[in-house]
Amino acid sequence: MAKMKAPSGSKKITKAWLEFMLAEYESKERPGTSVSVADFSVKQGIPPGEGFNSELVLVDITAELSSGPGDAQEKTYHLAAKFLHVDPIAAELNRRFQSHIKELRMYAEVVHELNAFLAAGVPEESQICIPKMIYGKENGSEYVLVMENIKAAGYMTNDKRKGLDVDHVKRSVEEIAKVHAVSYAYNKSHNFLEKFPCYQFKAKYLNIIPAFLKFSLKNCVACLNTVKGKEELAQKVGKAHPILSKKFHALFDDFGNECLCHGDFWNCNIMFKYQQHDDGQEQTLEGIKLIDWGNSSWHNPMIDLQYLLHTSTTLELRKTHIDDILQKYHTVFTSLTTKLGAPLPHYSYSAFREDWERTAIYGFILGNITIQGTLSTTYSTTKSQGPSILDHGALTPIRLVVNSIKTGMAKLIGPIILGKFVGIMLKPIQREILSGTNEVLNARLLDVLCEADEKGLFDE
Incomplete structure (x- = not known):
């Protein structure tokens, strides 16, 4: 079967590529199967801003399969496809941490290997459950991961x-x-x-945490200042950054590497x-x-x-x-x-x-940061982005130049630039916290702060 270049994003998905990809998938069980796509639709899989590492789209396909004369049958596919994030900075950071490679290998090899090991040792035990992989490709310049859309099978978050x-x-x-x-x-x-080897934990994975911690703690102080009787805790949290950073890094110095x-x-x-x-x-x-x-x-x-x-x-x-x-x-x-x-x-x-x-320190720091990022309704990356003027075909050369500049910036990104970037991202959340309009965010944040204080995490 001839090879075909993978699309770089949802806008590049074509009927020809879908036929190629599905024929390769179906031929694993029935060699020589051809696929003719009658109709397909593509839509965003998650709200704008929630896909930090990738672009996720849902693809519904109606096709006719044939593995020989008189053997045609119609089949409907409900798929989820992941591409590298369309933003060059996000895509570069994704490559830096090999997130796309690790996810593809999980679906293509790792879970299959682990499930085979499990079945051989404890055949009565149910398998590790992840969506079925349909197709995947990663060669440095191309990346796509296609899975079954388990929402269509009744799964929900x-x-x-x-x-x-x-x-x-x-x-x-x-x-x-x-x-x-x-x-x-x-x-x-x-x-x-x-x-x-791509799953080896590396210290550079922690480099992003200090910047997020610094600004998230400012938001925590803002939250505590909205609650009567929490003034003393607000002062303690305001001075806690060096204490928490020291405890966090000490934890990773002797954390142990035990499993996936x-x-x-x-x-x-x-x-x-x-x-x-x-x-x-x-x-x-x-x-x-x-x-x-x-x-x-x-x-x-x-x-x-x-x-x-x-x-x-x-x-x-x-x-x-x-x-x-x-x-x-x-x-x-x-x-x-x-x-x-x-x-x-x-x-x-x-x-x-x-x-x-x-390891409670890990729970607090990551919990505090993630609660702010996921429960805020004003988080800048969740705002819907309309079409850019640079999407116009005639302006393609300009778009390519802009994207190359962004990619270069991402490759040079360091602690100072990262800190400013994080500060810009988290500032709107602080305003939302102070407004008191997001009761769930404020309540959950207050809970983790009081819990951490009870455990002495802010103390030397």
Whole structure:
């Protein structure tokens, strides 16, 4: 089958490319299958601004498949396609951190490898659940990842403003515990990073955190200043940046590299499917799939647990159910690693809880930053962007020059430029916090601040 250049974005998707891509996919099961696309539509997969690492579009296709004379059949496809972000700065940062490569390899190789290992060791255990990959290509100049659109199969995300309830949290930690346990056990006999070196955690991944922390803490002080009786805590948080930075980096100095972690494990990267009962009222959680693996790396599993609990649950839930949730994770993780021949004999639940408390600093810092970025309604990147004058065909040369300048800027970006960029992004959130109009944002932010203070995270 002749090769075809992948489109660079949603506007470049053509009928010819769809036919080529689907023929390659279908020929894996029925060699020689040809595909003739009768109709297709392309629409944005997420609201403007929510795709920080990539452009996500949904593609619906009606096609006719044929693998020989008299063997034609009609088939409908509901797909999700990811391309590098159209903004040159975002695309360059994406390349710098290899997010696109890591996500493509997760779908193309890693999960298949881990599931094969799991099936061989514990055949009765359900597989790691991610959307099915249809097509992928990455060669430096081209990148596209096409998956099944699981929304069309009934999967949906939970409302991020409400947060996950206890049943959804338990199901989520059960699934991530499986990923952690299988990769941990696999590594004992196969050396995961030797086969998949792009998942090696690198210190440069942390370089972006100090800038976000500095400005997010200013917003935290603004939040506390809107609450009567929190003046003392506001002063403490205002002086906490060097303390938190020191604790955060010390944590990573002795964090341990143990398993494959998702890295962005929060509410909107977990999709659930429900079974509707006959009465039309009740529904049962039936399935779960984990999406968006671009931030995955080989690290300590606590980064996923801390991130999930501090970005996607309320303080009330954590106080009421934290022990049940952590018990669920610990049971699944230790049971599955034992079944796979890699037991952790000295990792009792009490030792696990010590790890949880020790890594609370990670939960607060990432939770604080992510809550501001995801719950704000004035976050600059979520504003819809209309068509640019540079999109006009006659101005293509100018657009190319502008894009090359942006790309050059991204390659030179350093702590000072990054700090100014982050400050510009987070300033509108501070105004929203001070206005008091976003009650959910202010309440969740206040919760993580009070919780962190109770744990002594702002103290020397």
